Amino acid sequence: MGYMTDERRLIQETARAFAMKEVLPVANKLDPEKGDIPPELIQKLADVGYFGIVIPEQYGGLGLGVFEYCLITEELARAWMSVASIIARGNGLSAGRGMTDAQRAVFLPRAARGEFLGAAAMSEPNVGSDLGAISCRARRDGDDWVINGNKYWCTFADGADYIMLVARTSDPTDPKRKHVGLSSFLIEKPRGTLPPGVKGAPIPKIGYFGWKTWELAFDDCRLPGSALIGEEGRAFYYISAGLERARAHTAARSIGLARGALEDATAYAQERRQFGQAIGDFQNTRFRLARMATDIEAARQLMYFVCDEIDQKRRCDKEAAMVKLFASEMAERVTSEALQVFGGAGYTTLHAVERYWRDARLTKIFEGTSEIQQRIISDHLLGKSRA
Known part of the structure; x- marks a missing residue:
């Protein structure tokens, strides 16, 4: 079965030209300096629609498939993996898992334009692959949620427009089902800052330069009830x-x-x-x-x-x-x-x-x-x- 159509070849060739012209020279200059991906390059990615590859056209995205997403990703990674990775911070919202139609209508067009890029806060200092062991807690306080705990490996925590946090809202009753009771929260914030009630420090690393990877501490970080994404306790499934x-x-x-x-x-x-x-x-x-x-x-x-x-x-x-x-x-x-x-x-x-x-x-x-x-x-x- 032939996977490559004329349209896909054109998408691939366009991405290859973009990567070699716009990304590779920046990577060769900034990676040795451990510099961050410039805002100008992020805007160029937005201008060609790469933050909305798989976001439906009704929300302003390109409405393409995972096949095209990965074609473009390979080309960008050939130049700089960090740039091939940052496009996921817009495309990642495409499925809108757990979101209401109203939330999709607000968030997805912004993501497709590259104006709503995210960072994921899931792992913790003692939690990697075993997400069921997450201990960062979210407790109700009236209509709000209050977050306490630590997160690790949160890449782009500073440069993102929001942090998608996974925290424990209830304890599992069955030790074999530790993943039950985890909930997702979307924390909006201005670019270049951490949210109120959150402190952090970049983690020294040997590669994946172009953006910083953070350790975060949530200390009575207060979120509105609307920050909860989807059903409480269903984050693992999303x-x-x-x-x-x-x-x-x-x-x-x-x-x-x-x-x-x-x-x-x-x-x-x-x-x-x-x-x-x-x-x-x-x-x-x-x-x-x-x-x-x-x-x-x-x-x-x-x-x-x-x-x-x-x-x-x-x-x-x-x-x-x-x-x-x-x-x-x-x-x-x-x-x-x-x-x-x-x-x-x-x-x-x-x-x-x-x-x-x-x-x-x-x-x-x-x-x-x-x-x-x-x-x-x-x-x-x-x-x-x-x-």
């Missing part, structure tokens, strides 16, 4: 419903990183000379590049399949876990191989290959670690998967 798309998006980011490393390594292999010839003439280098390209294409074709399944509204949680696992593991391996082609030059910040390598390492951790993906896949194989 999160779970979006995992297939999130994992396809991460696969696309992984593939983009690997492709950037391959393209740079291929060019370097034709320029760099040793023993009187280009290193690309050595069989070891040529075969290394061939293996890298094959791994990338295998991941891409699996991603295309998963994206098509999602767009056709067919359940594919096992396959989404597979592509996230395969693509992220592939990206770390391929970017490392590319760095080897560069030799000592690859271990400097003078070439972008080290950025791809550092960022690829993260893809094995976020949106569910490789170990979590293997558990999901093996649960399906062994008949232990749950609806």
Whole structure:
């Protein structure tokens, strides 16, 4: 089955030109300085509609599918993964899970215009993959909610227009159903600030530059009753419903990183000379590049399949876990191989290959670690998967 139509090729080519012209030069300048994505670049992303790729046209979005979303994501990640990631901060609202029609009508057009970008506050200092262990609390106080607790790994907490918080509103009665009692809250705030009642500090990290990742402390942070999104106690289900798309998006980011490393390594292999010839003439280098390209294409074709399944509204949680696992593991391996082609030059910040390598390492951790993906896949194989 052919996935690529003329329309999709045009979308891909347009995104590729945008990434190479608008994103890559900014990435090459700012990533070594650990600088933030400039507001001007965020506005350019908004102008071409990339914050509303999957937001329905009735709300001002492009109304495209997950397939197109991942096509664009791969191109952006080839330039800078952080830019491929920030578009999710608008597109993430597209499903409006738990939102009322009135909330969708208010929030989605703003998100599509790039005027309502979010940050997710789910993980905690002692909570990563096990969301059921969340201890940050939200208690009712009249018509308001009061939040107390700590959050970790909240990327873009300062630059976002809102923080989507997951907090515990009730305790589970069944120890095996710890995820029950978690609720979602949308905390609006001005860009460049943290909400009242919230303090934070950036977490030092080895990559994923372009924006800051925060540790947050909620100290009697007061929210109006309208901040609750969806039904109380249903946050886990809203999160779970979006995992297939999130994992396809991460696969696309992984593939983009690997492709950037391959393209740079291929060019370097034709320029760099040793023993009187280009290193690309050595069989070891040529075969290394061939293996890298094959791994990338295998991941891409699996991603295309998963994206098509999602767009056709067919359940594919096992396959989404597979592509996230395969693509992220592939990206770390391929970017490392590319760095080897560069030799000592690859271990400097003078070439972008080290950025791809550092960022690829993260893809094995976020949106569910490789170990979590293997558990999901093996649960399906062994008949232990749950609806």
